[in-house]
Amino acid sequence: MLYLSIVINVLLILCFIICYIYSLKKVINPKFKAKLGLFLCGLMIIYFFCLILTILFGFIFHNYLTLILLLFVITPFIIGYYASYKKIAKYTFIQISFLVMSLTILVMFL
Amino acid sequence: MSDNIDIELLHNEITNIQDKKAVLLFHGLTGSPFEMKKYAHFLFDKGYDVFCYSFPGHGNRIDEIETVTWQDWCNFSQEKYNLLRKSYNQFFVSGLCLGAAIAVYLGEHNNDITGIIALSTTLFLDGFCIPWTVSFLPVALNTIVKFYYTFPEDECYGVKNERTRKSLAKVMLKADVGMDNYPLNCVAGLLKLSKNVRKNIKKVTCPILCIHSKYDNLASTKGAKFVIKNVSSKIKKYVELDNSYHMVLYDNEKIFVMNTVNEFLNEFVQQKELAGIA
Numbered sequence: 001m002l003y004l005s006i007v008i009n010v011l012l013i014l015c016f017i018i019c020y021i022y023s024l025k026k027v028i029n030p031k032f033k034a035k036l037g038l039f040l041c042g043l044m045i046i047y048f049f050c051l052i053l054t055i056l057f058g059f060i061f062h063n064y065l066t067l068i069l070l071l072f073v074i075t076p077f078i079i080g081y082y083a084s085y086k087k088i089a090k091y092t093f094i095q096i097s098f099l100v101m102s103l104t105i106l107v108m109f110l
Numbered sequence: 111m112s113d114n115i116d117i118e119l120l121h122n123e124i125t126n127i128q129d130k131k132a133v134l135l136f137h138g139l140t141g142s143p144f145e146m147k148k149y150a151h152f153l154f155d156k157g158y159d160v161f162c163y164s165f166p167g168h169g170n171r172i173d174e175i176e177t178v179t180w181q182d183w184c185n186f187s188q189e190k191y192n193l194l195r196k197s198y199n200q201f202f203v204s205g206l207c208l209g210a211a212i213a214v215y216l217g218e219h220n221n222d223i224t225g226i227i228a229l230s231t232t233l234f235l236d237g238f239c240i241p242w243t244v245s246f247l248p249v250a251l252n253t254i255v256k257f258y259y260t261f262p263e264d265e266c267y268g269v270k271n272e273r274t275r276k277s278l279a280k281v282m283l284k285a286d287v288g289m290d291n292y293p294l295n296c297v298a299g300l301l302k303l304s305k306n307v308r309k310n311i312k313k314v315t316c317p318i319l320c321i322h323s324k325y326d327n328l329a330s331t332k333g334a335k336f337v338i339k340n341v342s343s344k345i346k347k348y349v350e351l352d353n354s355y356h357m358v359l360y361d362n363e364k365i366f367v368m369n370t371v372n373e374f375l376n377e378f379v380q381q382k383e384l385a386g387i388a
Contacts, residue, residue, distance in 0.1 A: 019258050022258075033258065033260045033291070034259075034260050034261060034291065036258060037250070037255060037258045037259030037260055037294070038243050038246070038259070040255050040258055040259070041243075041246040041249055041250045041255050041259060042246065044249055044250075044253060044255060045246065045249055048249075076253040076254065077252050077253060079253070079254050080251075080252045080253035080254050080255075080256065081252070083254045083256075083257065084177075085176040085177055085257055085295070086177065088254075088257050091254055092254060095254050
């Protein structure tokens with residue numbers, strides 16, 4: 001589960017970097033944007049499930065430190081709440097930063 | 111005449127003040143007054159003053175539609191309604207897709223509307239072209255993904271007639287007649303508006319005509335049937351089409367749609383004339 005979480009995390013970072021570049025360009029092919037958005041959304045759902053399962057497994061094996069991952073389940077929703085289209089690049093950067101942090105923590109659990 | 115000039119013509123209001131009867135038209139989501147052009151000219155030829163404005167954020171760049179909310183669309187329509195209503199004895203509102211939802215919204219908040227004509231009312235996104243990925247919406251809407259998620263325009267353009275579809279595809283490429291995708295934020299706005307309209311539907315008391323295709327690719331007949339079932343209007347009429355998709359004003363049954371609208375409008379004009387004679 002931990003390995004899967006790491007892979008999904010890396011993919012999410014890459015996807016958001018592509019989004020970040022496009023948000024700076026402001027010009028994007030709608031069909032590509034649709035596929036990217038869909039892929040991003042699917043990854044995000046898997047990411048949440050992986051983190052929650054990692055926390056649950058952590059509890060089963062008495063590794064209560066995994067509880068810190070809960071922070072990364074909540075932050076995308078907090079960022080989403082405050083994000084606005086005008087400041088999309090800034091908020092995408094914040095999201096990427098949180099993903100890098102979660103990746104670092106996941107690697108530490110290995 | 112180029113397409114752009116025609117759009118300007120609609121923006122500048124086709125007026126014929128002495129008749130004192132008018133129709134305020136609303137276009138669909140990510141569309142523009144261009145899609146109401148034929149309908150507007152049809153109504154104008156029948157003696158109605160026709161007004162059709164572009165919704166906030168529509169008809170321009172994608173950036174602008176991302177920054178507007180459904181309340182902006184409602185406030186805009188209400189403003190236009192307030193501005194125009196006092197000049198006319200008979201005032202109808204009509205719309206397609208989002209426009210139909212807005213027309214019903216106006217009906218809920220204004221008791222002095224003579225009649226509503228709702229075409230392809232979109233209160234539920236459940237047409238046969240809606241992808242299964244729409245179930246991802248709750249996650250996308252609450253995260254930053256909402257700004258990166260979009261629904262590209264379906265290849266059928268909401269039109270069953272292949273010839274019309276091809277010409278629409280060409281027009282979409284060369285003019286500012288609409289967007290080629292539906293940003294998620296915008297779809298979310300439509301869903302919130304639909305929820306609000308459904309909640310207050312009983313407040314509609316004016317006569318209403320709903321025209322909806324059985325094979326609408328974006329919204330099934332559920333929305334239109336919901337409206338007809340729940341409005342408090344004494345006069346309500348539901349017409350179902352069976353050879354069109356969502357864009358009923360451009361599809362195989364466009365003439366039937368316009369004639370049905372004309373019949374509905376004429377009922378009021380005749381009633382008014384009879385009342386005058388009496």
